[in-house]
Amino acid sequence: MTENNEIRENNIQQEDLNEILRVRREKLLELQRTGKDPFEQVKYEVTAKSSEIIEEFETREGQTVSVAGRLMSKRGMGKVSFCDLHDRYGKIQLYIRMNDVGEEKYAEFKKYDIGDIVGVKGEVFKTQKGEISIKVSDIVMLSKSLQPLPEKWHGLKDTDLRYRQRYLDLLVNPEVKNIFVTRSRIIKEIRRFLDDREFLEVETPILNPIPGGAAARPFITHHNALDMDLYLRIAPELYLKRLIIGGMERVYEIGRMFRNEGISVKHNPEFTMMELYQAYADYHDMMKLTEDMVSTVAQKVLGTCQITYQGVSVDLTPPWRRLTMLDAVKEYGGIDFDKLSDPEEIKAALKHKGIETEGNIGWGEALALAFEELVEHHLIQPTFIYDYPIEISPLTKKKYSRPGLTERFEIFICGREYGNAYSELNDPIDQKERFDDQMRKRQAGDEEANMEDKDYLLAMEYGLPPTGGLGIGIDRLVMLLTDSYSIRDVILFPTMRLKDM
RNA sequence: GCACCAUUAGCUCAGUCGGUAGAGCACCUGACUCUUAAUCAGGGUGUCCUGGGUUCGAGUCCCAGAUGGUGUACCA
Numbered sequence: 166m167t168e169n170n171e172i173r174e175n176n177i178q179q180e181d182l183n184e185i186l187r188v189r190r191e192k193l194l195e196l197q198r199t200g201k202d203p204f205e206q207v208k209y210e211v212t213a214k215s216s217e218i219i220e221e222f223e224t225r226e227g228q229t230v231s232v233a234g235r236l237m238s239k240r241g242m243g244k245v246s247f248c249d250l251h252d253r254y255g256k257i258q259l260y261i262r263m264n265d266v267g268e269e270k271y272a273e274f275k276k277y278d279i280g281d282i283v284g285v286k287g288e289v290f291k292t293q294k295g296e297i298s299i300k301v302s303d304i305v306m307l308s309k310s311l312q313p314l315p316e317k318w319h320g321l322k323d324t325d326l327r328y329r330q331r332y333l334d335l336l337v338n339p340e341v342k343n344i345f346v347t348r349s350r351i352i353k354e355i356r357r358f359l360d361d362r363e364f365l366e367v368e369t370p371i372l373n374p375i376p377g378g379a380a381a382r383p384f385i386t387h388h389n390a391l392d393m394d395l396y397l398r399i400a401p402e403l404y405l406k407r408l409i410i411g412g413m414e415r416v417y418e419i420g421r422m423f424r425n426e427g428i429s430v431k432h433n434p435e436f437t438m439m440e441l442y443q444a445y446a447d448y449h450d451m452m453k454l455t456e457d458m459v460s461t462v463a464q465k466v467l468g469t470c471q472i473t474y475q476g477v478s479v480d481l482t483p484p485w486r487r488l489t490m491l492d493a494v495k496e497y498g499g500i501d502f503d504k505l506s507d508p509e510e511i512k513a514a515l516k517h518k519g520i521e522t523e524g525n526i527g528w529g530e531a532l533a534l535a536f537e538e539l540v541e542h543h544l545i546q547p548t549f550i551y552d553y554p555i556e557i558s559p560l561t562k563k564k565y566s567r568p569g570l571t572e573r574f575e576i577f578i579c580g581r582e583y584g585n586a587y588s589e590l591n592d593p594i595d596q597k598e599r600f601d602d603q604m605r606k607r608q609a610g611d612e613e614a615n616m617e618d619k620d621y622l623l624a625m626e627y628g629l630p631p632t633g634g635l636g637i638g639i640d641r642l643v644m645l646l647t648d649s650y651s652i653r654d655v656i657l658f659p660t661m662r663l664k665d666m
Numbered sequence: 667g668c669a670c671c672a673u674u675a676g677c678u679c680a681g682u683c684g685g686u687a688g689a690g691c692a693c694c695u696g697a698c699u700c701u702u703a704a705u706c707a708g709g710g711u712g713u714c715c716u717g718g719g720u721u722c723g724a725g726u727c728c729c730a731g732a733u734g735g736u737g738u739a740c741c742a
Contacts, residue, residue, distance in 0.1 A: 184711050185676055185693050242705085243698035262699065279692075293700050316677040316691050318703055323677085325734045337677090380742055426741050427667090533742075557742055575742075585742070613741080651735095664733065 185313050192276050193309045201273075203306040209233045209284035216254035218289055219297050225289045232257060232299065233284040233307060235336070236277060238317055246274070247298075250285065251336075258298040259285055265302055279317075280310030328659050341654075347466060348643045348655055352419060354462045355439060355639075362454075364415040364441055369404035371397060371421070377621065378402030378560065380613040381424040384434075397423035402560065402634065403621045405442050406589060410629050417441035419639065430651045431581065434660045437639040442589070446633035448572045451586040452549050455576060455635060456483035459547075463646060474579050474645055477545060485547040485576075490536050493550055498539030502532045529554025529569055544577035553587075559599040559615050561587040562631075576637070578645060584637035591632065593625035 182190070196202060213230035234252035244263040249256045263271040265287075277283065287301040315321040320338045327334040327341075334341050356366065374393070376383040378400030386395050401418050408416045419439045426432060443450065460470050460481045470481040488496070495501050498518060505511050511531045515522055520538050522531070532554050544550070551574035552564060561571035572588035590596055600622070606614035643655040653659040 183676075183693095188693070238702080240701050240704050241698085242701065245699040245701085247701045247704080249702080258702075260700075264699075292702090294702075296700090296702070298700090313676045313692060318691065319678040321677070322679095323673090323734085325673090326677090328734090333677095382741090424741075427739080429738095429741085430736080432741070537742095553742080559742095573742090582742085662733070 186311065189278060189309070189311045189313075192278065193311065195276075196273075196306065196309070201306070203281075203309045206284075206305070206307045209305070209307055211284070214254040215250070215252045215257035218257055218299070219255070222289065222291070222297050226291070228289050229286065229302070230289055230299065231284060231286040234282065235310075236279055236281045236283055237314075239277070239279060241275065244271070250283065250299075258292070258296050259287070259301050259304075260290075260292065260298045261301045261304065265300065266304065270304070274304055277304075277306060278310060278313075280312070280314045281306055282308040282310070324653075325661075328653055329661055329664065331657055344643075344647045344649060344655060345657060347647050350466045351462055351643055351646060352639065354465045355419065355458065358458050358461055359417050359441060362415070364417045364443070365413055367405070367408060367413070367416050367418055368420070369398075369401045369408075369418060371423075373398045375616050375618045375620075376400075377615055377618045379422075379424075380557075380615065382426060382612050384423050384425050399424050400438070400636070401440050402636070403618055405440055406629060406632065406634070407621065407624045409442050409444050409589075409632050410624050410627055414444040414630075415442070428660065430653075431641065433640065433652050433656055436652070436656070438636055439639055440634065440636040442632050442634045444630040444632050447588040447631065448551065448574055448586055448633055451633040451635045452485070452487065452551075452574060453483075454633075455549075455584060455586065455637070456481075456485045456547070459637075459642070462642075467646060472646065472648075474648055475650060477579055479546060479578060479645075481547060481578075485549055487549045487551060489552045490532060490550050490554075491552065493540045493544075494532060494535045496540075497543045498535050500535055500539075502528065502535070505531075527554075527556055529556040533557050541577060541582075542580040545579055548577045549574045550577060556602075558587065559603050560590050560596075562590045562592075563595070581641065582638075583641050583645070584635060586633065586635040589629065589632040589634050591625065591629035593622055596625055597622055 193203070210231055211233050213225070213232050215232060215234070218225050218230060218232070232250060232252060234250045236248055237251045237256065238249045240247040246261045248259045248261070250259050261271070261274060266274065284305050284307050285299060285301050286303045287299040290298060290300050292298050315333055315337050317337070321327055321333050360366070372386070372388070372395040374395060376396035376399045379402070381399045383396040383399050386397065387393070388395055399422060401420065405416055405418060417439060419437065421435050422438050423435050425434065428434065460483050463470050463472065463481050472479050472481060491502055500514050500518065505514060506528065508525060511526065511528060512522055515531060515535060518535070518539060520534060522534070526534070536550070552567070552570045553561070553573040555563065555569055555571050558571040558573050561573045564570040564572050574586055575582055576584040590599065600615065600617040603615040604617050607616070640652050640655050643649070644652060647655060649655050
């Protein structure tokens with residue numbers, strides 16, 4: 166013990182530490198020398214939360230309580246001190262008097278630093294200035310903070326530090342914690358909504374031999390014992406539909422997806438998606454389900470369906486607008502694809518609107534391109550855009566009344582995509598042809614085209630009932646409901662480059 | 667990937683025309699028994715992101731790189 170301390174003292178002297186770090190380490194050593202090593206503490210009996218002491222002051226006044234938390238500010242005035250103790254519920258002021266705790270304990274307390282974690286026992290009372298506080302009769306350090314916290318007034322602003330050291334961000338920027346509490350509540354309400362409708366929550370593989378269900382480049386990893394490459398999933402779709410084939414009828418999964426693509430304000434390489442499948446339902450049922458779910462979640466979590474995103478008012482109250490992609494491109498883009506079929510005409514129509522295309526572009530791809538370029542950013546209020554071209558929808562049931570289109574929709578709010586849904590393709594012969602088409606695109610160099618999944622085709626041949634499927638990007642929904650500009654503000658630990666320390 | 671911007675004390679930031687680095691908070695020493703961004707007196711604690719270059723002299727100018735941010739490309 167003593168030897169240990171000597172070694173530690175030497176280390177402190179040898180390490181090239183600045184004054185703040187050196188002083189804190191010396192304070193720790195001093196505690197350890199006097200048999201008060203804070204790290205020996207294993208637990209602390211907590212009888213009250215900061216928030217309930219304040220909310221229930223009338224009944225709590227005069228009671229002795231014990232509270233634990235982090236010391237976030239100190240105001241010493243000689244033989245009496247005030248400080249703010251933060252626990253997860255909020256903060257409570259401590260009032261410490263030398264007369265109450267004794268000279269020795271008070272001297273020890275004076276050396277406590279902002280950031281130290283302490284447990285206190287004392288009586289609930291109100292100061293002369295009217296602040297509800299605890300008159301401390303005993304205080305014990307439960308953990309020593311060896312690093313100084315960021316500034317109390319300006320908080321932590323450096324985005325690099327905020328994302329890499331999220332614990333500091335959470336500690337000093339209260340609105341950050343609120344976002345993640347809200348995120349948790351949003352996910353909880355989605356689960357409640359689906360559970361109430363008899364959906365079963367399931368878990369499907371993240372390690373996929375064939376990544377499917379979306380057009381995206383995957384991450385590749387390797388399993389040693391099987392000596393095989395595996396992909397991190399890009400979507401759970403094909404597994405969830407296997408469960409529908411297996412008779413589960415209503416399933417959903419909320420989980421992490423991984424796409425090996427660029428990073429932006431709207432994209433993180435790993436992100437959270439909710440996907441659900443409902444047998445005997447079609448994409449119109451999915452529209453109804455979507456607007457009901459999102460509006461219910463907003464109502465439960467925010468208490469309203471009238472929200473503001475980055476200064477724009479949005480009304481999530483159902484029903485949402487429904488517009489076919491053809492009508493949308495006609496209305497906002499001024500191109501009537503119903504009247505176009507000749508490739509040269511299509512190219513000319515796009516060029517007329519300032520959209521350059523290379524090589525041959527099919528009718529469906531051109532329609533989708535025109536939609537992205539000319540329409541998307543106009544869709545501020547919640548809108549279902551439906552009936553997507555078949556070329557870009559390899560897992561979707563054909564619209565039998567209209568060749569070239571599929572029973573698919575996407576959700577747009579504030580010019581941004583939030584989800585994707587369709588009547589699932591359940592004809593295995595058709596699916597095989599769609600996979601063939603995707604494989605041709607792959608061979609032509611499209612790295613994002615779907616890979617053929619023979620095992621899934623086999624499953625389909627046993628019979629997939631008519632099924633509606635829906636996927637919603639949870640991070641983007643959380644951004645919308647918390648008015649967050651960047652996806653990194655709703656992901657606790659966004660993907661960052663490794664930094665040399 | 668490309669473009670632009672940022673990087674100075676633990677944190678938030680200033681730094682003039684290229685002339686030996688500055689504030690607030692935090693921290694240290696002292697005073698103070700109801701403060702609350704406590705106050706008062708004293709103390710500056712620094713790899714100016716890194717490496718080159720120009721210059722008598724670089725936080726400042728030039729080049730390369732690192733990290734982050736934003737835009738764009740990519741991304742049903």
